[in-house]
Amino acid sequence: MKKFIPLEEGDYYLSPEGYKVFTKQYHLKRGYCCKSGCRHCPYGFDKNRD
Helix, strand or coil, X not given: CCCCCCCCCCCEEECCCXXXXXXXXXXXXXXXXXXXXXXXXXXXXXXXXX
16 A cells, blocks of 8 residues: 655646646655656656666
8 A cells, every 4th residue: 555645845836737746855755656757757767768
């Protein structure tokens, strides 16, 4: 089961389209790569390459 991580200031911002975009800060708190091709992935995953 995945652990719940409460959102804090700086964990995300809203895109012009209204979507939540998680920041590097949030991804590091989460502690793993979800392999979804996130815009700010600090783990180096590239869904076009991997």
